Amino acid sequence: MIWHIAKREILDNLTRFRFALTVVLVMALMVMNAVLFVSSQYPRRIAEYSQDINAATESMKERSASLGELGVKGPGDLYKKPSPLAFIATGADAKLPKRVTANASSGSNWTASNFHYSHSNNWWLEYTQDVFQKNDALPNFTELDWTFIIGLVMSFMAILFTYDAISGEREVGTLSLLMSNSVSRATVLLAKFIGAFLTLMLPVLIGILLNLMIVNASKLVSLDGSEWLRFGIIVVISALYISIFLWLGLCISSQFSNSSSSLLVLLLIWVVFVVLIPNTMGALASGFQQVPSRSEVFRLKQAKLDEIHERYWKDRKLFQFGSPSDNPPNIEALRTWAGYLTERADAKSRFDDAHLDKQFAQVGFTQQITRLSPAAIYKYALESLAGTGFARHERFVQQARRYRKQFVDFIQSEDRADNESYHVYLVKEGLSQKPVAFSSIPKFSEKLTVGSAFKGALLDLMLLVLLALLLFMATVLAFMRSDVK
């Protein structure tokens, strides 16, 4: 019986105008997304990324002329690799920094009687706001990715498919006719769901296939096994997401005897949860969890640096043993200068890290609040799986910090191997002056496995499942209690 009704529903849906509209819309958007991605967005990103990486490699090669220099100047800029799955969820990548800098910046010159030393400051991990080249004067817009096509457009379509499923039949009186047969209400409901779900998934799947065909044919993005696995999970999540809106539509539809009223209520729910909540909560949440202001952080950092400077400047401690660039240097001079420079770099590092952590915590908190909206949940899940968005950036920063440690360990262990070195960390003259084999320097690379991606998406996935179940139960209950006339 259930298949009988479902079949009727499917046939009914297929002949409707809204079905044609969905097919055209989804296919057009999916094709457009893929074409834009493979023809301009991704190649441009990759070109800029490889340019950046080449420049970084060159500068690292230059530095590797001496271990001391490499140790002071640091590994150079660390870049975030553009995700090949960015067409699924762009994840506001255009607004997130593309790199962290691990570079020595400016330096100073010290001249006094019988003393001359010029040095660059020791490197530390700096969090810049450089983004991929983009014209920021263009009007504001949302990216055209799957989170837009499915998250926004398809959820809207799901509502258009179900708003009159029950209220419409009630209006024309066929509902009481249907119920006079020996079918249970749950069967009718389930059949209606299956009918709408299958008719809606058909264009979605066609669109996804078209999209993947274009992306795959371009040869730009070679999708390997793990990426196909991620795809599979993404499709399942999309189906789950669409079914949430179908159940919502059925639930509201079962409560009204007039299809235009049920449509109105559904549209308003949709506008609030899909359009407004993800867009207003960001501004609201920043009021709840404050971060220290930029000028305040700058002032505190400066005070700490001044304090260190005072301490070493007192009694001309920095100058009493001579300059580290003397030949041969006094070991005490090396130690004093190493202490001074390292303490300053450490202080900068500490302040910047702490500040960034607070900023990240605020963003994380805001994300939690926006999870009130299923569209936001869906978006975060897709971002985790596609390796884009804020979660990816957070992981990128974590890995950069891990790399910082790895790099320091490498410099120290290389230095230990050289007998001529003074083994004073970290001043240029205190370390080995021998060149370093470029290939032996650890390089920064991000690791992204399906497992970790899936783990990141797990919370969102569970939320979606929970929401779908809740709405399903609510619909069944609501329909059971409603009047068929």
Place this chain on the structure above:
Amino acid sequence: MLWTIVRREITANILSFRFLMGLLIYFSLIVTNLFVLTRGYEDRLQSYQTALRENEDQIGQVKKYSEFGQIGQTPKLKCNRKPKLLSIFNEGVDKRKGNSVAVAHGSVPAVAEQHGSDNPYLNIFSSIDFTVICQVVMSLLALLFSYDAISREKEAGTLRLALSCAIPRPTLLLGKYIAGMASISLPLVASFVGGLLVIQFSPYVSFSSSEWVRILLIFLVSMLYVSLFFLIGLFLSARTHRASITLMFSMCVWVFFVLIVPNLTVLWVEHASPIRSERSSKTQADELWTEFRTKVAEYLKERGVENPWDHAKPGGLGRSSDRSSYGSGEIIEMSRFANEDGIPFIQEFYGFKENLRAQYADRMWQIRKAYLDENPNRQSLLALNISRISPAAVYYNTAAILAETDLGSFYQFMEQTRQYRREWVEYLRDEKIFSSRRWFTEEGVQRDLDLSGMPRFKEQSEGVGGSLQRAGPDILILAVLNILFFMGAFISFLRYDVI
């Protein structure tokens, strides 16, 4: 007769379920949102005031004039743009394009930084303002109010009944339009008033008379926009014979014009008309700087000196030079001169060098301006023009111009900062500051730095007339579309088959 119809329609509308829902949802959305946006405005205002204060402190700490030439991390002179009060209604580019510009004689301002954005990572959350809510929700409500105006009455058979009386069709249509607009403007007016009340509660906000005029204009443009979607619904209703079909067409129009077109144009423009890399312009600028350095070296060579300070023999000498792609600056500090006679030459030298630097900065700006005009600015203009296919984008742009948050007002601000730099350079030249002793040393000069005659930046705000003039074409588009769809609905309804 017209009024009978209008009264009947209004009563029917107001008693309907959709009116109640629309009023409730729209009102609560606007009020909560304006509350949030006002908080955001207060934050921005505070950080603006902090920036002003910090800039004054910076200027107060200046010991030698050459410090004003700094362009890198801590420039001494800054022009800050006050956050626009009406950005509560329309954020525009206010948050994206920055609001703090560094000014120095060696660099012409072209980009703005963001002062006091405490957490730039929050930019990943898109935000929504009054105009966007109106753009998305009110257009939807307008369609929902009008889609069944004719086709539903036909279905129910009441259309035939109404027309069997001595009512001309135009009167009926006009009555439906007036009644529909009257009932739909109720949520709009209520939310406007409620929102203004919420804004007024904030201690930081007080509207000036010109801002009241602007708010009124934004309201009128919103009405024009809502009326357009109402007429589209009416038009579709008069073209179809079943309410459910009208509804589908209306939703299709809405999704296409409100959700898809404004987003797609940007993507398409980025794809079809990309911006060229800035590299060649930067190389050109580099060449100019080399030329500048050569000229300075020639100047010294002609006079047979290697370093201008050789004769004066300063005991302490500190130099730090800044260099960006299109600008440069140099701070110089000398002390403990062994030979005072050498100082006039140093003064003469810096008088020449810094004057030349300012001239070269101007030439550099021409290169950069050419790049900006041909690339990012052209692209933005193209995107704006193409997005005008969608009335939603036209509406947003109009509101942005009226709220002074659009790109045009930002460009005006940047032009003002360049004007300010010209004034500043003139001041430096007129007062012969480049060739003053105070440029490079504090020694032998007793008094504090006298900055009383220094020009100060004052942002000039565009008058309402100017904004209206710029918004004119967009308002005209909305008006013409209104008339077109009204005529469309009118003609379709005249030929409508009522049976």
